[in-house]
Amino acid sequence: MSRNAGPGLGYEEALLFERSRPGRRGAELPTSDVPRVDARALLGGAVRDDLPGLPELSEVDVVRHFTRLSTWNAAVDLGLYPLGSCTMKYNPKLNERVARLPGFAAAHPLSPAEQVQGLLALFYDLEQLLAEIAGMDRVTLQPAAGAQGELAGIMMIRAYHEARGEKRRSVLVPDSAHGTNPASAALNGYRVVSVASGADGFLHPEAVGAAMDPSVAALMITNPNTLGLFERHIAEICEIVHAKGGLVYGDGANLNALLGIARPGDMGIDVMHMNLHKTFSTPHGGGGPGAGPVAVKAPLAPHLPIPVVVRNDGGYAWSEDLPGSIGRLHGHHGNVGMLLRAYAYILSLGAEGLTRCAELAVLNANYLLARLGDAFHVPYPGTVMHECVLSDRGLADTGVTTMDVAKRLIDHGYHPPTIYFPLIVPGALMIEPTESESLEGLDRFADTLLAIAEEARRDPETVRSAPHHTRLRRLDETLAARRPVLRWQPDETSR
Amino acid sequence: MSRNAGPGLGYEEALLFERSRPGRRGAELPTSDVPRVDARALLGGAVRDDLPGLPELSEVDVVRHFTRLSTWNAAVDLGLYPLGSCTMKYNPKLNERVARLPGFAAAHPLSPAEQVQGLLALFYDLEQLLAEIAGMDRVTLQPAAGAQGELAGIMMIRAYHEARGEKRRSVLVPDSAHGTNPASAALNGYRVVSVASGADGFLHPEAVGAAMDPSVAALMITNPNTLGLFERHIAEICEIVHAKGGLVYGDGANLNALLGIARPGDMGIDVMHMNLHKTFSTPHGGGGPGAGPVAVKAPLAPHLPIPVVVRNDGGYAWSEDLPGSIGRLHGHHGNVGMLLRAYAYILSLGAEGLTRCAELAVLNANYLLARLGDAFHVPYPGTVMHECVLSDRGLADTGVTTMDVAKRLIDHGYHPPTIYFPLIVPGALMIEPTESESLEGLDRFADTLLAIAEEARRDPETVRSAPHHTRLRRLDETLAARRPVLRWQPDETSR
Amino acid sequence: MLARIGLERLEELFAALPSGLRLARGLKVPEGRAEQEVLAQLMALAAQNEHAQAGPWFLGAGCYAHFLPSAVDALVSRAEFTTSYTPYQAEISQGTLQAIFEWQTMLCALTGLDVANASMYDGASATAEAALMAMRVTRRRKVAVSAGLHPSYRQVLETYLRGLDAELVTLPRGADGRSTAAGAGIDGETACWIVQQPSFLGCVEDLAAAAATAHDAGALLVVTLSEALSLALLAAPGDLGADLVCGEAQSFGVPMSFGGPHLGFLAARSAHLRQLPGRLVGQTVDAEGKRGFVLTLSTREQHIRRERATSNICTNQGLCLMMATVYLALLGRHGLRELAELNLAKAEYAKGRVRQTPGLSLPLDAPSFNEFVIGLSEPADAALARARAAGVVAGLDLAAHAPELGPAVLFCATELASRESIDRAIALLAGRSS
């Protein structure tokens, strides 16, 4: 097997504050062309003395600091990053260039609409494209990430019921759902009722039917679900919910599997978010920013967040004329920089390209499953969609756990898959290769995982004490939580 | 001592050609809006069939390939890069931004002067600034690097003599000179006469006097010289050369030491180049591009390369009206992108900032010399300028050589100094820290070198077999030269 | 590959989908285009937008035009920061983790509080989450809000509270523009008082007094900021008694980008740590005792606690945090302070010009930072249009936000404003073409 990574050189780097030296500065300010102002005379006690908590560094100090820090990260641009449920696909460089055009990057959210017609046109068009892709009627681009999209969706569901004079109190959430689903419902004051997945990994109409009653505002469903399975009973389930007056919220995090293949809107979904940072390739940025547009069916459109972009004779305009709106969700217009990137991505791929994404993403996931399914336990066998879930059950006798396998992958230059999620699979390894990976790349990764499984039997201690090649060895998460040190303080001894 | 680097994770990456897979592509072409053309019908046998030698890769393949490759390089942005004579100072990020402004990066060299007044104004101003810094009268920005500047200078010297009806045949070059000096003189057809440096490391008037006669066109001198010493007899030497009708060429590679402190033009230098990629901080780019403007005293101005920028009522213009010119040296106007960066650098620093560069560069070099002078042999003791030269003589009994010390530094995350140059110091280690380094950074580096010296006694084998932490161990340069493999070929077995 | 999976046609991969659910047609999305074409199309759209690099710019109001040092983008756009994700796997994510830890540290220093999270979506949602957190901490249901809160933040807060058992009351603005607690909106039911510093209209609030009022009623004082640079000049809210400090840090090196992505933040006292939403990075050691960083205290978060989590936030604004961390490191202790003083000086200069200009007025007496209200003697839209026609974006029309002030604009002067451009803008607002 050709090597993906091994021992190399690792740079060390202290904290900014430890590197700080009195008198240094990393940015010069322009000479003032206006009179100096005595801040204290003007503002009195409202003025502070100094900013001793900030470091003093030169530009080269800062550049080296962050350049070195960067070398400690895995990244999609360095290789396979198979974090399940996160769709770590390649992010085309064009999109970065687009987002930096001054007409976008230096535009202001409060410029009058006539002055920002290019952006409004883009919003309008992107909404149409996302609606078409999702099979829905209207879209809001405001939510800053998937979870905020969920919240917006739940709020719209509340508004929908209230507009009909109904006060529904609870939301059904399958036990395989992502944590944001129950958290979003709860954040908007709903009681969360967990629905158990079937032994086959699917959500069953019977389970939903049993939980569904007129106090239920909605069911939240993820399709493909977090096991990577297409919820085959989705249509029937939606009917059951609808029959009792409920709505169905679709978690679109896994939309990548369905692009051009099937559309949530055609399955009975009433509201759904899309994670542009997953399906539409905006970079994940070490934890965001993302974007979580929400698409709705027509009956929910009166409840969309304001403002909405409307088209009129003169071009495009903002409108707040939506009395049933849930209100505003973002201080401005959402994570626009991410919308731009997603728009460029959709234009680049086009209809065929998008469909190809889904096909290859699903092909890749099934290929990995085929290659790994013998060595690792497959809790829910069958054809998967964009990701596959394995577990460490087969390694039980070696003492090697999913955590150990994950850490050992790091030694081989791979970011580990998502682990211990979904919660219904003990010791889960959730692998999402995406369409960006090549056959030889998948083979190399599979070979590595197989070699680790083999190593777990031959030399479990090496696996259990991984990683070995990184600058830092395994980190003690328990200590961090037990004695939280959440900021640097001068007396803190640096090691 | 706080660690600078140690073991870490290293990525592997094959050659582009080995990664190639039929049918992949990394860039889509726009749809043609004009009729297709049958190239063969049009061009017949002048057309080739295919480009089998180019790889087939997707954008993500290419991005990962080069991102991984990049992780194998040392860089100024990662730390001290004390390559003597190369002035590896920090390159401010502003300058990169400036060079990418479309009004510069997408400008065309053949646009009429009226259409590129911003660039011509910049050329004009930069010439003035460089002339003032060097203490010279006129400047050409055309040479693409220091060596091409040397060639231009030598050509101007030839033109100068020929204009006076003189045919001089040789050029004096001190034995401590950089290899480009003799090579440049020879490239223009001069016989090169080597002049020995004194035992004290300085060039002596007597030696120059002895070699100087009316057949000598010029002396090439580097000041500070490659030992880091200021040529204290420079004025007298210039007088000797001038007295015999010769000219003095100044190699300005080490100008960083003199910025605002002293000016070659004031010492008697007639022609000199400056390496903008050294003194004026344009990035070294893994081996260029640089820029090597040449400054001359007024008597040589008639021989400057054409075209020259002139200022007239209407603004700035190109002029080829210089009958004594040596001609054109560059296909267009030189490495303009580098000129822009250097200009931004000079504007940023200003007079005081430039002087501060020299002061700190010299301070840093002397500090390192003070810290290292006990453990390493100092062939030419005394106060140095911007760099110091040590040797491995003190390690002779350990079997550890300069090469070994250099390679062991790599294990600690440092790019090695320049080694085995200047040639007059056996086993030379030529260290140029530049002004970009902080005291604590210098100390860490000095501590490391001292530790290596100590290790050479304690455990010479570890030093001699270094580097140990890099992805590749020591490379066999002899094999490469003995059996040259200068390109990849399909039958080549990849290892 | 298909053979290895045991299939014959790609088609079969989707056999699990009931055929009725398959999309029987192609997507109605235009055909894919080459990079050159897409770039041209987006450049054409970009060219249709007014922006702050094209000329003098005095529009702030929660999104600020500051100078972006080149090193910020150069560093942040490194693929290792841009194309990685949430640092779940600490050993291969130390770059992101250490930077977050550094951000947390600097934010604590700026706010005067003990703990800060690794970002919220934006200033508006950070304010809403702060209100929810205050409700959890105090177990009370009333949220009092100063009139000076940014109108969009206010709207977002309303959105977040709608449907919950919560009450929102508004405290009035005093004659000088500052908030008052008059009208006794703060009482034993009140979870928190939310004060924006400086207020939407640019007024520097008396936080110590607000803290006293809030604390007397057993409520928390939440201070929210939309211009984080003011933290470099004004007393740390935590030192004046604020319990939660939240808001928007876009001013720290994040492009305006038509309003996002920006950088929400939320800082608190240690006592309330367990109620803090969002990610936290903590220090720990590795198996060999070397210092390192990990995501920690995640039992507050949705992926562990699900419906009992402190928030639903997951993906946050990581790369914007990175921009701000680099920015603060570059500006540093003295640079950031001097930058704030420069902003103050520019705005004060502009105020001086307004005082000298017939037809213009300063309707609010409260001190300000880099933004303040200019009263006009004609409708603001006309004045702004005149300025725009001359290439100057001269502020925000306050007609919709503070009609009681009469025709007025909110005018912001940062370090980007030259004296000459300020003179021009003021002259244009006063009706003279400059």
Add this chain to the structure above:
Amino acid sequence: MLARIGLERLEELFAALPSGLRLARGLKVPEGRAEQEVLAQLMALAAQNEHAQAGPWFLGAGCYAHFLPSAVDALVSRAEFTTSYTPYQAEISQGTLQAIFEWQTMLCALTGLDVANASMYDGASATAEAALMAMRVTRRRKVAVSAGLHPSYRQVLETYLRGLDAELVTLPRGADGRSTAAGAGIDGETACWIVQQPSFLGCVEDLAAAAATAHDAGALLVVTLSEALSLALLAAPGDLGADLVCGEAQSFGVPMSFGGPHLGFLAARSAHLRQLPGRLVGQTVDAEGKRGFVLTLSTREQHIRRERATSNICTNQGLCLMMATVYLALLGRHGLRELAELNLAKAEYAKGRVRQTPGLSLPLDAPSFNEFVIGLSEPADAALARARAAGVVAGLDLAAHAPELGPAVLFCATELASRESIDRAIALLAGRSS
């Protein structure tokens, strides 16, 4: 620090300088300015230049407006490539070394030769160095040059040869625009014949015939290119008999940048390897037998061989080589070919329009690639000025370069040219405002 050095004042560091040589005053350089100020100043200068992103562009003539894929700059601007230097220390420079090896390989494939160096300064100096190399190889002193050589290359060649014992002769241009060896300029004294492909005026030369003529006289055939993209369409010069292939590879992803930095290259046959100037990277193994790359055969170079070196070149065009390597990897086998075909199609379309346009003509019959001569019926400067006034840069005025053709422009159409913009440009050249 001073104490450690044994000094008291910074001043003393410069004690070695004779006081008469010290600069007694400050430099007359403006006071240093902040990044914001310098950027503003340079943006103002940049705004005064016409450039290819502002509108339709048909000016080539040795510097070509091609589309630059975003990945090129994204990768090349990584600090590890930008802020490193010549890879002398192989173990810590493998990134640069492997990329150079890949460039050498691809350049060999494109040129049809065995070895290629790691760049020359530009196409002009590469051509001059090729001539010098041919003189060394053949030990002859006469250099024959086609009239079709780029006039600047020609000038640079003259500069390089001046002072040497060398003779430069020019071979005429035939009626159809192609070079001929007529006039028997090639003889037993001739070191090489330098032919540009396509010629400066865009004509595709008959290299096989040129090779035969040169070889018959015992001379080398040097083929130089200023539009390297033509290599993707036209037969590899090495396959047609060229001994040295050199020129300019700016078209491979390098910005025009007002003419530089660009990317000179030089490729040769193995037999002449020892006379090749410039850096070379070779494959080797490390102490454990793993493949790696090093600078090699440096006994040809100035730092070893000094005055007996094959050239004085030291710092070359490393980062431009990196751009071209990334570019070729992206475009690849099929993309580069199709791009060349697209360029051909655009130019042929333009030629067709010219044929249909009264007042315009095609004075040269030879086939062309993406650039060709348009004959006008009025002075070219007037026609170009009219086009410029309409926002179109419609080519190069040939008055100074080929007066014998009458009023004419050199017109280049790349993939950036839309059909509509070609129509407009031709119409403008013909005197109709479009």
